[in-house]
Amino acid sequence: MPARVCTHARTHIYTHAHARFLHIDTCTHPTLHGQDISEHFNHVNGLKFIIRAHQLVSDGYLWQHEGAVVTVFSAPNYCYRCGNKAAIVDIDENMNHKVGAR
Secondary structure (H helix, E strand, O other): OOOOEEEOOEEEEEEOOOOEEEEEEOOOOOEEEOHHHHHHHHHHHOOOOEEEOOOOOOOOEEEEHHHOEEEEOOOOOHHHOOOOOOEEEEEOOOOOEEEEEO
16 A cells, blocks of 8 residues: 555645745645655645654654655654654755754
8 A cells, every 4th residue: 555644734835946835724624645646746836845744753754755755753752652763854054954863
C-alpha cells in the first residue's frame, strides 16, 4: 500500500518562489494524500517539499513520497513515555535546509 499523508490542521506554507504564504484550512475535512497529489501540489506552488508536523515519528522526522513531504516532530520522549527522538529543520537565508534529529 502506498504511503499516505494525513492533513488535519490549518497549514501555512511559505513559498519562497512566490514570496507569499499559502493558507490551507483542512480543519473541517481531514484528507489523505498520495505521492501524486504531494508532487503536484509542490510543482504547482513552486515548492521543493512540504514540511508537516503534529504527528509522532520515532526518529523525530520521516521523509515520505520520494522526498515530497517530511514530517517533523519536535518533542523528545513525548509524554515522558514514547521514547521518540525530536527533530528540527534548519533553513538558511538561501533556502538551503537540513533536517535532523536531536
